Amino acid sequence: MVSRRSVLRAVPLAAAALTAAPGHPSRLGGAPTSTDPVRVPPDPATVQAAATAVRGFTADLYRTLASTRAGNVVCAPYSVGLALAMTRAGAGSTTADEMDAVLHSPHPRPGALDNGLNTVDQMLADRYQDGDGTKRPRLTTANALWPRLGLGLRAGFRDTLAGYYGAAPHPVDFRGAPEAARQEINTWVSDRTNAKIPELLGSDAVSPDTSLILTNTIYLMAAWRYPFTARLTAAEPFTRDDGSVVDVPMMRGPFDPMGYQEGDGWRAVDVPYAGSDLAMAIVLPTRGDLATVEAGLDAAWLGALLTGFRFTDVQLRLPRWTTRLPAELKAALSGLGMPTAFSSRADFTAMSTEPALCIDDVVHETFIAVDEKGTEAAAASAVIIRPPSIPQGPQFFVNRPFVYVIHDRLTGVPLFLGRVHDPLVTGPA
Known part of the structure; x- marks a missing residue:
């Protein structure tokens, strides 16, 4: 504590x-x-x-x-x-x-x-x-x-x-x-x-x-709107920003429609929850490390992210984490x-x-x-x-550090925001 x-x-x-x-x-x-x-x-x-x-x-x-x-x-x-x-x-x-x-x-x-x-x-x-x-x-x-x-x-x-x-x-x-x-x-x-x-x-x-x-x-x-199948979860390599690799429990999702977009040095998927009004946007760098993406994270970038998704079929792999x-x-x-x-x-x-x-x-x-x-x-x-005193659609394998945003789609209000450097770590480093 x-x-x-x-x-x-x-x-x-x-x-x-x-x-x-x-x-x-x-x-x-x-x-x-x-x-x-x-x-x-x-x-x-x-x-x-x-x-x-x-x-x-x-x-x-x-x-x-x-x-x-x-x-x-x-x-x-x-x-x-x-x-x-x-x-x-x-x-x-x-x-x-x-x-x-x-x-x-x-x-x-x-x-x-x-x-x-x-x-x-x-x-x-x-x-x-x-x-x-x-x-x-x-x-x-x-x-x-x-x-x-x-x-x-x-x-x-x-x-x-x-x-x-x-x-x-x-x-x-x-x-x-x-x-x-x-x-x-x-x-x-x-x-x-x-x-x-x-x-x-x-x-x-x-x-x-x-x-x-x-x-x-x-x-x-x-x-999740599209739950992962627990029996398909298996240890897979996850590469940290420092280049070290750790095996993590990687969940494998079905090939389903969800939001997807690509930006300057990153790409993102919007994974819907049941009912589809709430979702988790996951941002993965495509060049450089996660810090490069985070350095450009401002109000305009966040607004564009949460309103810029277009639906396509995505094959998703995502680690478990707490x-x-x-x-x-x-x-x-x-x-x-x-x-x-x-x-x-x-x-x-x-x-x-x-x-x-x-x-x-x-x-x-x-x-x-x-x-x-x-x-x-x-x-x-x-x-x-x-007082003072995937086929025909992108694959999205989340196997390195990423940012995530849980948000309400209808208002564009972000509720929870975070990053995962190591899915095996449950608290601060």
């Missing part, structure tokens, strides 16, 4: 990738309750701008993480973006301007981003929250607000989180019982990620000076352009009547497991705020 010391001392924000839509279950498989916030009705006209913003932030954060880490990487920038968007609702002055820039917020700011994310979330929930994970992908999300007992929250901040992000308040005793509060929040997150993120907040993440925590979770279970990656994002987010939020100059006066709050760190953890049947994935993010 990675220490969560630098999670946000006053506002841990746990997020897994999406906010809760109206009637979202309070637990996996649960029913909506009478205490669920009333959501602002979706506005379809805001989807395109919101999806563009998500792609921009996704590309920036992934490129930063990929350039500073060796080995396998997985993250859900959509989760981090939602956590930061909720935090942004309480920001002002330079803090707000920097966060808007990092989040690629559409104009007018910040209302357009809140409205767009609310609409995307409700659209995804309408299509996936009742899926069984086999015939139809199951995607469950939830949000909550955990203020310190007696903390004065600004009405506008509280209303924005309720109406646009579905986050209901759950007061906890950070001052008197910080460990009990930490365990309660971790249990809430674990319940909503099928225990795949069992301890988002580490033993020293919550302290008596914690003021506020916002949580958002996402859990995905999705079967990856879990916890990450602390303070340095990455500061480097992307929002350092003020982490400093004594932070302005979160629109969040609370308590003066002088700042972000201590942003913690993110993602899990993904890919096998012959499909994909299970979960993610959580925490923003902690404290």
Whole structure:
């Protein structure tokens, strides 16, 4: 377990990738309750701008993480973006301007981003929250607000989180019982990620000076539209970027129609899940190494990738893999352009009547497991705020490092993004 010391001392924000839509279950498989916030009705006209913003932030954060880490990487920038968007609702002055820039917020700011994310979330929930994970992908999300007992929250901040992000308040005793509060929040997150993120907040993440925590979770279970045949899986060579070769369990798919495209120095296949609305895009370099592809991964490239597939019959071979990656994002987010939020100059006066709050760190953890049947994935993010102190078609054999993007085809929203350097490694190198 990675220490969560630098999670946000006053506002841990746990997020897994999406906010809760109206009637979202309070637990996996649960029913909506009478205490669920009333959501602002979706506005379809805001989807395109919101999806563009998500792609921009996704590309920036992934490129930063990929350039500073060796080995396998997985993250859900959509989760981090939602956590930061909720935090942004309480920001002002330079803090707000920097966060808007990092989040690629559409104009007018910040209302357009809140409205767009609310609409995307409700659209995804309408299509996936009742899926069984086999015939139809199951995607469950939830949000909550955990203020310190007696903390004065600004009405506008509280209303924005309720109406646009579905986050209901759950007061906890950070001052008197910080460990009990930490365990309660971790249990809430674990319940909503099928225990795949069992301890988002580490033993020293919550302290008596914690003021506020916002949580958002996402859990995905999705079967392939064209399942691989387990008995055909066999050890095959996989060449790492350093030229070394390792034998990995390589799944062999049937010759089926799926998205395919070729670009400058890469080619990609879009492997559909059951129902065909969700898919995993897999990008394989055709010259150079994977780092060359990743260096050019920006919002425009990601948008073109997710909208540029054309269907053809593909013979697919894909390794099995499992990856879990916890990450602390303070340095990455500061480097992307929002350092003020982490400093004594932070302005979160629109969040609370308590003066002088700042972000201590942003913690993110993602899990993904890919096998012959499909994909299970979960993610959580925490923003902690404290007071300062084939024939006739291409063959696609994935036998060297690759990037993958799980995305919603109808909105073009990327949900999970990662790379595989070695399918046999389950965690960071």
